[in-house]
Amino acid sequence: MLSFLLPQRVKLLGLLIAAGVVAAVAALGWQVAELGAQRYAIGGWGAPLGIDLYADGLSLLMLMVNAVVCLGVSVYSTGYFNRAYFRRSRAIYFWPLWMFLWAALNALFLSSDIFNLYVTLELLGLSAVALVALAGGADALTSAMRYLLINLLGSLFYLLGVALLYHRFGSLDITILSQHIEPSPAVWVAMGLMTSGLLLKTALFPMHFWLPAAHASAPAPVSALLSALVVKASFYIFLRLWLEIFPVDSSVFGELLGVLGAIAIFWGGVQALRQTRLKMLIAYSTVAQLGYLFLAFPMASYFAWKGALFILLSHALAKTAMFMAAGNILHFGGHDRIQDFDHVVQYQPLTSAAFALAGISIMGLPPSGGFIGKWLLLEAAINSGQWWLVIIIIMGGLLAAAYIFKVIGYAFTQSRKSHQTRRVPIRMEWTALILAIAAILLGLIAPWPLAIMDIGLPFSGEAAG
Amino acid sequence: MSLNALLPLLMVLSSLLVGLIIFFLPEERAGIRIALNLAAAVLKLILVGVMSWGVFFYGLEYEFRMPLLHSQELILHADALSILFVTLSTILWLVTTVYAIGYLEDSPHRSRFFGFFSLCVMATVGVAMAGNMITFLLFYELLTLTTYPLIVHRGTEEARRAGRTYLIYTMTGGVLILTGTVWLHAIAGSLDFSYGGFVSDLVDEHRTALIAIFVLLIAGLGVKAALVPFHGWLPQAMIAPAPVSALLHAVAVVKAGAFGIVRVVDDVYGVEVAANLGVTGPLAVLAGVTIIYGSIRALFQDDLKRRLAFSTISQVSYIVLGIAIAGPLATIGGLVHLVHQGVMKITLFFCAGNLAETLGIHKISEMNGVGRRMPWTMTAFTIGAFGMIGVPPLAGFVSKWYLGLGALEVGQEWVIYVLAGSSLLNAAYFLPILYAAWFKLPTDSWPDERAFGSGETAWTLLLPAVITAFLTLAVGLLASMPFSPLHWARFITTLEYLP
Numbered sequence: 001m002l003s004f005l006l007p008q009r010v011k012l013l014g015l016l017i018a019a020g021v022v023a024a025v026a027a028l029g030w031q032v033a034e035l036g037a038q039r040y041a042i043g044g045w046g047a048p049l050g051i052d053l054y055a056d057g058l059s060l061l062m063l064m065v066n067a068v069v070c071l072g073v074s075v076y077s078t079g080y081f082n083r084a085y086f087r088r089s090r091a092i093y094f095w096p097l098w099m100f101l102w103a104a105l106n107a108l109f110l111s112s113d114i115f116n117l118y119v120t121l122e123l124l125g126l127s128a129v130a131l132v133a134l135a136g137g138a139d140a141l142t143s144a145m146r147y148l149l150i151n152l153l154g155s156l157f158y159l160l161g162v163a164l165l166y167h168r169f170g171s172l173d174i175t176i177l178s179q180h181i182e183p184s185p186a187v188w189v190a191m192g193l194m195t196s197g198l199l200l201k202t203a204l205f206p207m208h209f210w211l212p213a214a215h216a217s218a219p220a221p222v223s224a225l226l227s228a229l230v231v232k233a234s235f236y237i238f239l240r241l242w243l244e245i246f247p248v249d250s251s252v253f254g255e256l257l258g259v260l261g262a263i264a265i266f267w268g269g270v271q272a273l274r275q276t277r278l279k280m281l282i283a284y285s286t287v288a289q290l291g292y293l294f295l296a297f298p299m300a301s302y303f304a305w306k307g308a309l310f311i312l313l314s315h316a317l318a319k320t321a322m323f324m325a326a327g328n329i330l331h332f333g334g335h336d337r338i339q340d341f342d343h344v345v346q347y348q349p350l351t352s353a354a355f356a357l358a359g360i361s362i363m364g365l366p367p368s369g370g371f372i373g374k375w376l377l378l379e380a381a382i383n384s385g386q387w388w389l390v391i392i393i394i395m396g397g398l399l400a401a402a403y404i405f406k407v408i409g410y411a412f413t414q415s416r417k418s419h420q421t422r423r424v425p426i427r428m429e430w431t432a433l434i435l436a437i438a439a440i441l442l443g444l445i446a447p448w449p450l451a452i453m454d455i456g457l458p459f460s461g462e463a464a465g
Numbered sequence: 466m467s468l469n470a471l472l473p474l475l476m477v478l479s480s481l482l483v484g485l486i487i488f489f490l491p492e493e494r495a496g497i498r499i500a501l502n503l504a505a506a507v508l509k510l511i512l513v514g515v516m517s518w519g520v521f522f523y524g525l526e527y528e529f530r531m532p533l534l535h536s537q538e539l540i541l542h543a544d545a546l547s548i549l550f551v552t553l554s555t556i557l558w559l560v561t562t563v564y565a566i567g568y569l570e571d572s573p574h575r576s577r578f579f580g581f582f583s584l585c586v587m588a589t590v591g592v593a594m595a596g597n598m599i600t601f602l603l604f605y606e607l608l609t610l611t612t613y614p615l616i617v618h619r620g621t622e623e624a625r626r627a628g629r630t631y632l633i634y635t636m637t638g639g640v641l642i643l644t645g646t647v648w649l650h651a652i653a654g655s656l657d658f659s660y661g662g663f664v665s666d667l668v669d670e671h672r673t674a675l676i677a678i679f680v681l682l683i684a685g686l687g688v689k690a691a692l693v694p695f696h697g698w699l700p701q702a703m704i705a706p707a708p709v710s711a712l713l714h715a716v717a718v719v720k721a722g723a724f725g726i727v728r729v730v731d732d733v734y735g736v737e738v739a740a741n742l743g744v745t746g747p748l749a750v751l752a753g754v755t756i757i758y759g760s761i762r763a764l765f766q767d768d769l770k771r772r773l774a775f776s777t778i779s780q781v782s783y784i785v786l787g788i789a790i791a792g793p794l795a796t797i798g799g800l801v802h803l804v805h806q807g808v809m810k811i812t813l814f815f816c817a818g819n820l821a822e823t824l825g826i827h828k829i830s831e832m833n834g835v836g837r838r839m840p841w842t843m844t845a846f847t848i849g850a851f852g853m854i855g856v857p858p859l860a861g862f863v864s865k866w867y868l869g870l871g872a873l874e875v876g877q878e879w880v881i882y883v884l885a886g887s888s889l890l891n892a893a894y895f896l897p898i899l900y901a902a903w904f905k906l907p908t909d910s911w912p913d914e915r916a917f918g919s920g921e922t923a924w925t926l927l928l929p930a931v932i933t934a935f936l937t938l939a940v941g942l943l944a945s946m947p948f949s950p951l952h953w954a955r956f957i958t959t960l961e962y963l964p
């Protein structure tokens with residue numbers, strides 16, 4: 001908020017806040033790790049009257065990856081929204097909006113009642129839309145408008161569902177609801193409404209149509225945020241509801257989600273392969289990667305959830321790095337046509353390396369975080385005997401390899417330096433690279449996040465599977 | 466963590482660090498780059514020496530463990546088999562580094578090249594020292610990723626296409642192995658390599674699954690080992706610079722595939738279990754077919770490097786054949802060929818590179834009389850070629866002798882015919898080259914001659930070829946001495962068959 005008032009100092013302020021939040025998350029992390037799941041009642045009222053904040057292993061992990069990505073984006077943006085390249089009037093809006101978005105994300109991952117979740121989701125959506133529009137130009141405005149409508153529609157559905165549940169049970173707290181809920185028509189309708197609202201926002205196939213345009217036309221750091229975190233936020237809500245509130249007997253519906261996820265992997269992969277622009281390619285790759293998250297639903301086993309969450313984490317890091325790399329390339333060469341990349345990539349080894357390393361994680365090759373997630377999913381699929389999922393996971397990896405190497409292949413061809421290039425601040429290259437390396441290292445420190453997931457496990461009841 | 470646990474880790478990390486440092490060196494700092502490369506290679510050699518001493522005389526196990534995934538660990542491990550492969554790759558890496566320094570003098574992107582070169586060695590060493598399937602898979606995929614930039618190094622459109630073919634093949638192979646490995650883990654619960662395999666208790670319950678996993682794993686590994694029909698990428702990858710081809714064929718990629726097959730048959734399934742499942746027979750037949758097919762295709766190539774490539778396809782399958790025959794003597798033959806083929810083939814590729822660099826010769830039809838112009842190079846080539854044909858007392862003879870004996874031992878006479886036929890074919894495609902080089906009259910001028918002072922070519926190019934040719938001679942002549950590859954292969958086989 002302060003950043004509205006102090007446009008001159010905004011960069012410094014942004015970085016300070018970023019560092020502060022990271023420290024806070026680290027402290028919370030220590031607390032959760034030592035003491036187990038935490039619950040704070042704001043204002044001392046407590047559920048069912050007041051607003052509760054709740055942190056368990058799952059939300060802690062989300063917060064951590066959130067903090068890492070956001071810190072990266074903050075550093076990156078100090079370079080990206082430089083006055084020399086970006087019109088100042090726009091650049092000063094970035095920071096306050098960005099802080100809103102971040103606050104909304106943090107609040108979302110900590111909320112423990114469904115109305116609070118709605119509020120944070122709405123705040124998140126609105127700031128995201130404003131950020132997309134920041135790029136300026138007709139393209140960005142159209143897709144921002146579309147994005148806004150989708151967001152409102154999704155939130156509306158969700159809110160209707162919330163209202164129904166409140167009417168029926170008189171509470172909004174997730175824990176309380178999960179104790180009282182029982183199958184009834186009202187619950188089914190509420191569940192349907194909330195699900196479709198959230199899935200629309202998560203861009204599960206076939207509701208993904210808005211995503212590529214919105215993600216590709218936004219400024220690079222914003223695209224990174226949208227792909228890495230914003231779609232994950234609605235997925236996170238959905239996962240919480242699915243695991244804790246919705247009646248367990250929903251296997252048919254789980255199958256359906258799995259099938260949609262599978263189609264998303266294929267559709268996203270094939271579309272990504274067909275793109276000629278880098279940012280569109282990366283955006284479609286997000287559609288495909290989101291599909292993986294839904295593969296866990298038909299299996300619904302301990303390993304499957306962990307695998308999906310692990311993919312979520314590593315995708316957040318890798319995709320941020322990728323969009324940043326794309327931003328660097330765009331900035332350097334003035335275009336992002338994949339075919340003409342050889343003019344660009346050779347003179348930006350750090351950026352190319354960032355893209356390649358992030359790509360390894362997206363493809364799910366060892367030793368990256370993506371590999372661990374895929375391994376867990378595969379094992380869960382084999383254990384439950386669902387061979388069609390095995391094939392999907394494998395084919396999805398191959399498709400990802402195809403579209404990523406389509407880009408990397410051009411990094412090694414020789415060509416002259418093109419005439420118009422702009423210098424990219426070195427910190428923009430390094431942030432991309434460091435985040436990509438983080439996505440790789442996530443695979444080597446896998447036991448640690450996997451252990452955090454076990455704290456206050458939302459899917460503990462199913463551990464036997 | 467004890468010192469012994471650190472040694473394997475150090476083996477891997479030394480190349481990794483060197484590779485990373487080299488990436489950031491400016492192009493013109495050739496001196497530092499060379500020093501780093503050679504230092505890492507020598508350090509590795511010393512480490513290997515220490516470890517093989519410990520393994521052989523004290524029965525020590527050098528092992529590094531790190532948790533990777535629930536109940537799964539990253540294991541780097543030095544047993545007798547990994548020592549065999551690591552020694553091979555370390556020695557040949559040192560030689561190839563010298564060669565590459567000479568070969569790439571003054572060409573662009575040397576930092577990038579040597580950076581990936583180091584990473585590639587790191588991956589190879591990791592493959593050799595992997596102590597379980599998941600670690601193996603990790604380094605095996607890394608090997609794919611690190612060799613890709615080397616194959617497309619030239620940066621031409623043709624190189625990019627070859628790189629794409631390479632990726633399509635190897636990535637597909639990679640996911641087959643991944644599927645097999647995950648499945649195996651789901652059934653067996655463990656993936657740690659052990660002498661005699663670890664699946665023998667599961668045969669009754671999971672017979673079909675085990676066969677399916679075997680097929681998946683071998684098909685995946687067969688891509689890199691260039692078994693027919695998965696060999697298509699190898700001749701195309703010849704577009705890479707000569708040191709890369711040499712390394713690819715002799716040490717890194719193809720060998721990693723063959724080595725993987727050895728690991729799967731011997732240390733995952735165990736020879737007896739695999740024979741019991743009835744999977745070794747078809748594998749042996751596949752290897753036999755590959756041997757003959759590769760040799761026949763080699764006959765019809767005029768491009769020297771392509772002929773060598775098809776020859777590799779044929780020769781690497783000797784290793785697979787030896788393992789798949791499933792008898793102790795044949796296993797010795799297969800293992801020893803892992804080393805012998807590497808030494809011989811790298812000699813041939815060095816020589817081919819010398820011809821191309823010095824005289825611009827790429828085709829066999831241009832080689833008339835080249836023996837008089839470059840006597841040292843062609844002597845080395847001749848030794849390598851005779852070794853491949855299996856002329857005693859060179860390296861190739863020792864391998865074939867054991868393979869033949871091993872086949873007779875378990876009563877599979879058809880293998881003898883394969884060996885004899887392939888030796889004839891080897892002679893048929895190597896002897897005309899030698900005849901043309903030594904006895905035909907040279908043409909008036911060479912395609913693209915460069916002068917290198919008084920010698921026939923630059924010493925950095927010549928010396929490696931001469932050294933490896935000498936090794937070809939030595940490992941054959943001194944096969945019965947202690948610490949020869951043959952001796953070491955016997956040592957491994959004893960461990961495999963008497964667990």
